[in-house]
Amino acid sequence: MEGLKGQLMLLSGLIMLFGCITLTMVLNEYIQALSIPMDISGKYIVLDVENLVRKSIEDSLENVTRLMATLNVTNETLTDYISSNVSQILQDLANATETYYRMEGRYVNVDIDKIDIVAYNESERIVANANITVLITYKDEGLEARTVVNVNSTSEVVK
């Protein structure tokens, strides 16, 4: 065939071209993936969860106490009610938080270590004091970030 050499050269040039561009696109993705600043420490997750737990304890303590403000019950009933409700809220929140982070592929463990709630009646108000310790752990293939959060919160609600 005439022009076979030329056509073969054309074909090889073409194949080189496609190969070059494909290689460049693959390298491009690889370099882009490498250059995303990835936070490997999990430090921010632990801070976020700590903040969440603190805010939640304050909010729930105040509002649950407020719910009891209109009733007139003994100190024991008050303490039991507030304590059980706040513990339930915190445990549910811990489970939901763990589930959400696991959905993202991150292992977070929120462990409610100790809940000490004391509530009593005063003449014009109800005072509730909570001393809660929460252990927050973040684990990621050999990396572990942990913090112990101790919240001492008092809530006073006028009757």
Added chain:
Amino acid sequence: MKGQTFTLEAILTAFIILVTLYYLIISFPLTNLQKVHITDDVYVRDVFNFLENKTLKESILCWNGKVVYGGASADDFNESFNCSTELKYYLKKLLDDKRFAYNIYVTYSSNGSLRELKFVYDGSPPPNAISLSKIVVIYDWDNGSIKSIVPDDFDSYLYNVLYVKVVVWRV
């Protein structure tokens, strides 16, 4: 016969050359890679730390479920909310004015399964977009139109726990 073969060969060659040229030309944008700024990562995290503290929960509480297309620059931003929120102002000043586009997704749990809703949507994000997430807690004593969209998934005074995912990129 020979003449037709030559013509066919010429046409096929011309076609292959044109296809190759086209492929080459559309791949030239690959040579202009976007520069990634480390300051973006830190800045976006700051912005959402601030928003979580100020207006995020209030805005989500009075969200009526209508997706905001176009972010804070959208004309019908306020139609998605049943109350006036400062979210539009802050998003505009902190993100839109610095030429960021963002998507915000809200995930809630319903009877054990998770549902994801689009809150603010600005298009499909590029592969190097910054992504972060915040958790917003709704209790039984919070009031808002979000309660008609999100069910009460807990027996305790906890109403639902929302997982707010944010994706931000430069335009």
Added chain:
Amino acid sequence: MIRNRSGQFKLDYLIALGFFIMCIVFVYFYSMNVSSLRYTDKEYMACAISEVIVNYLHEGCEPNSINETKLEIILTNPDVFYDVVNSYDVNLTVRDLSGNLVGSVGKVYPSSDVGYCERVVFNSSNVYILEVRVW
């Protein structure tokens, strides 16, 4: 009828060579731009220094909340500022959300080769944008 077909041969050769050269040029331009993906040291330094400043101003349990008095101190006393950042080639400019200047401390920054990092801080009443420049 075409008698001499060698002309076709030379044309094919030229086109193939042309494609190959375009390939080389393309890869060359790409590799020149790859270096733009690496962070400049100045930007890293600017963000590190901004973290130092935000840590100094930080008060409370939320990550970016600050003490307003500390902000005023650092804006009005350059010595405190230089002490906190531990370097003289730093400029901190504080603006509010509308872009109005709240305060500025540090030497005037040059117009080129400056690393820049922007932070957002707030307290119960105000929001500030900190612009940290390092050279």
